[in-house]
Amino acid sequence: MTGGPTVGGPDEPVRDPGAQPERTWLAWRRTTLSCAVSVALAARVALAEPSGLAVVAAGLGALAWVGLLVTAHRRIGALAQARPGTMGAAQTAGTLLCVLVLIGVGGMMLV
């Protein structure tokens, strides 16, 4: 055995043997899945006892989930580089915004 896994030809940069980028994009995927749980719960309320507020809240939740999905997707694209840089504002502020919108959705469900 010689070194870590070599993907592609000899010109291609050798990927990190610790699979750090892969682990990180899986973490992004797990996070979008966790987000989907809250959105599904909100959608359940909107379907079980449909009121104007519940439907609006569920819609907002779905929008936040799509936002997180797009954020994660773009970050996963950036992670495909050989030396990925740190997160940008889209990731830190975007993720924070999505979670805060979901908290707002949860608050609307209580009314």
Place this chain on the structure above:
Amino acid sequence: MRDRISETVRLWFAPQRLRDEGTTPDYRFSLANERTFLAWIRTALALVAGGIAVDQFLTDLRWGVRTGVAIVLLAGAALCAFRAVNHWVRCERAMRRGEDLPASRFPVLLASGTALAALLVIAVVVLGLAGR
């Protein structure tokens, strides 16, 4: 103190400004920091799901108790989310400056809160107080 706080908050929304100081650490350390951030975000999301679920499924509880529990969970989620970004910024900055990683009391607070909640639930179940 106030300047330091506002400077850190500015970094939440413009993390590219971190590059102005220090040297770029090994990208694997940054990715580990990112995964820690995401783990805290998932904690926040789990608390949101818990908050919504309590309101929907614990219908045997009185309205006030149910709403109170849900609000505590949602507030905890907001705290976790802000803390996730803040801690990520502070760790990233410490790594760039070559300083020690910041120590934090937050995990202990969250663990104590969870343990307290669990004990409360045990007490409620054992004493049969819920919904009777």
